[in-house]
Amino acid sequence: MPISITRSLIIILLVALTTFATRVIPFLLFPKGKEIPKIIQYLGKVLTPAIIGMLVVYCLRGTQVFSGSHGVPELIAVALTALLHLWKRNNLLSIGAGTICYMFLVQVVF
Incomplete structure (x- = not known):
């Protein structure tokens, strides 16, 4: 409409x-x-990692570990994302590379 x-x-x-x-x-x-209140400073420090953790759980919630590819593409993509982030500390690079890796694995390999 x-x-x-x-x-x-x-x-x-x-x-x-x-x-x-x-x-x-x-x-x-x-x-x-x-001065910024202490609670706002605290929330500024802890909310970003907490939200990222929730997004990871949300993204992996439907992973079938007992059928199909047994979660191998997800595991490889998450490992690549984590390693790239620890190495380069670049959110865009690590998330982008992890997404591309996952899509490649799902579409071509598995």
Whole structure:
């Protein structure tokens, strides 16, 4: 079902305003020179690894270890991603290479 141009423009405007607000609010709540609360500093340190861990669990939740390829492509791709990240410390490189490796293994090898 196509939507009207007016509705499309309203949606685009709301998405743009929401995105802008999420970028501006931290600067309004914590202006330069004001100390950032300890809980926010703590969350800034622990949330990124926690979210990455949750994404790994989410991605691997459907792996069939007792049938098919027995999770070998997933294991190889995760190992490559981890090793590349430990070696280069580059998120884009490690995630991209792991994804390409997994897709190659699933489409060509297994």
